[in-house]
Amino acid sequence: MTTNKWITIKGTRDGLTLFMNDNCSWDELLIELDEILSAKHVTVDEPLITVKIKLGNRYITREQEQALLEITRKHNKLVVDQIVSNVILKEEALNWKEETDIKLHNKVVRSGQVLEVNxxxxxxxxxxxxxKIIATGNIFVLGNLRGIAHAGAKGNREAVIAASYMAPSQLRIAEIISRSPDSDKEGVPMECGFIEKDGEQIIMDRISSLVKSRPQLNAFERRIMNG
Amino acid sequence: MGEAIVITSGKGGVGKTTTTANLGTSLALLDKKVCLIDTDIGLRNLDVIMGLENRIIYDIVDVLEKRCKISQALIKDKRFDCLYLLPAAQTSDKSALTPEGMVEIIDELKPDYDYILIDCPAGIEQGYKNAVAGADKAIVVTTPEKSSVRDADRIIGLLEQEDIEPPHLVVNRIRNHMVKSGDMLDVDEIVQVLSIDLLGIVADDDDVIKASNHGEPVAFQPNTKASIAYRNIARRILGESVPLLSLEKKETFIDKVKKAFGIQK
Structure with missing residues (x-):
């Protein structure tokens, strides 16, 4: 029997974890994976086993990922739960940074103007x-919000809109739109709008309530880890 | 070297032309050499308000198309030797006026005048672009109405993209009793929304219309409310600091007596 040169297997309560060496060549790795999995240590009666693959500091493309999945699937009873790599493309990283960034603008968005932020x-x-102010993430206005604000423009329902003075003509979060009441109501200081869990409309509340409804706003690092 | 100031508003009918005429007159009263340019091709009014309609021979399009010299098209005011008007064309094609043409004319006028006031047509299309092209500064006129404030906001946004100083605001046609009763926006509210510097406020005054119809800008009269307001704005343009005029009607002794007897509120 061949010794496992590049792959270490660890059994946990949740299933198997395969640690792939990140210094060897990709082809060698696939061959060894095939060999290991072919060795019959699974019988037909056993329940499905979930597999977690850890790639270490290796970046794989979509095609490579497909190849990996195919080999694992060939062998019955194995389900790939996730493939984890420590590295991502620079491009992805930059996008990621941009999307999780908070951009500062110092201006008045006047009638007819649109401020769009990614x-x-x-x-x-x-x-x-x-x-109009549009963002893929949250919108914070340190000033009067009297126009239209659209947060989570790419469909993020977790996004919130907060303003020091809230008197908007419309608020939009993801695909949900709400407008101000027709009775010419005065605005409210220190308000925010968000979508409640499983809700279908935008709810207005004091900014201080965000601590409860959106605790993750505080934890920037956690958002990075969760992607 | 003179300064070119464009007077604009976005919305029509808020008093751009009246403001231009009156600021021109007020600056002339302060011994400045002033040239007014009407850029509202096809709907010229400035000459009517100035009472110079019957003296027009050539207009701005004639100058641009080289049918006459600029000095031939300029009309001297009947009251001041230091005030001139370059009228708009009434019949010519609108497209004759271009931003480049405006810059050319203004550059030619600048050495001879202290102030060149450009009366801008309503709207944000070509006419607006022409009027703004040669300007160094801008004055935005608005009235205390929502729609006109909205348009002023739009215009300020567009002016910010131009290569000119941040615009100043004139709030025109304030009716104090309506502001008091809450039926009209008050000046502070307008300034807060538009967030630009306030140059002056002008009360809604019957004298303005009366004077315009006689072809004599109200600023020429010494003591109406509106004329004082316009003269104050002119002084602020010159850099003096003049306090804002109170819109309150002064309470006379008779009013006080009436009030005491409950005849008048």
Whole structure:
């Protein structure tokens, strides 16, 4: 029997974890994986086993990932739960950084103007009636929000909109739209809007309530880890 | 070397032309050499308000198309030797006026005048672009109405993209009794929304219309509310610091007596 040169197997309560060496060549690794899995230590009656593959500091492409999955699937009773790599492409990393960043803008968004941001946005200034602020993440306005704000523009329902003075003509989060009441109501200081869990509409509340409804706003690092 | 100031508003009918005429007159009263340019091709009004309609021979399009010299098209005001008007064309094609043409004209006028006031047409299309092209500064006129504030906001946004100083604001046609009763936006609210510097406020005054219809800008009269307001704005343009005029009507002794007897509130 061949000794496992590149792959270490560890059994845990949740299933198997395969640690792949990240110094050997990819082809060698696949061959060894095939060999290991072919060795019959699984019988037909056993329940499904979940497999976690840890790649270490190796980056694999989509095709390589497919090859990996195929080999594992060939052998019955094995289900790949996740493939974990410590590295990502620079491009992805930059995108990631941009999307989790908070961009600062210091201006007045006037009627007819649109401020579009591909991340969270902190606006130091007003959004005037007829102006529009769009972000893929959260929107924080340090000023009067009297125009339209659209948070989570790419579908993130977790996004929130907060303003020091909230008197918007419309709020949009992901695909949900709400408008201000027709009775010409005065705005409210220090308010925020968000979608409640499983809710279908935007709820307005005091900014201080965000601590409860969106605790993850505090933890930037956790958002990185969760992607 | 003179300064070119464009007077604009976005919305029509808020008093751009009246403001231009009155600021021109006020600056002339302060012994400045002023040239007014009307860029509202096809709908010229400035000449009417100035009462110079019957003296027009050539207009701005004639100058651009080299049918006459700029000095031939300029009309001297009937009251001041230091105030001139370059009228807009009434019949020519609108497209004759271009931003480049405006810059050319203004550059030619600048050495001879202290102030060149450009009256901008309503809207944000070509006419606006022409009017703004040669300007160094801008004055945005608005009235205390939501729609006109909205348009002023839009115009300020567009002006910020131009290579000119941050615009200043004139709030026109304030009716104090309506502001008091809460039926009209008050000046502070407007300034807060537009977040630009306030240059002056002008009350809604019957004298303005009366004077315009007689072809004599109200600023020429010494003591109406509106004329004082315009003169104050002119002084602020010159860099003086003049306090804002109170819009309150002064309470006379008779009013006080009436109030005491409960005849007048």
């Amino acid at each position: 991340s969270d946005v902190l606006l130091i200034g007003d959004v005037n009636p007829g102006g």
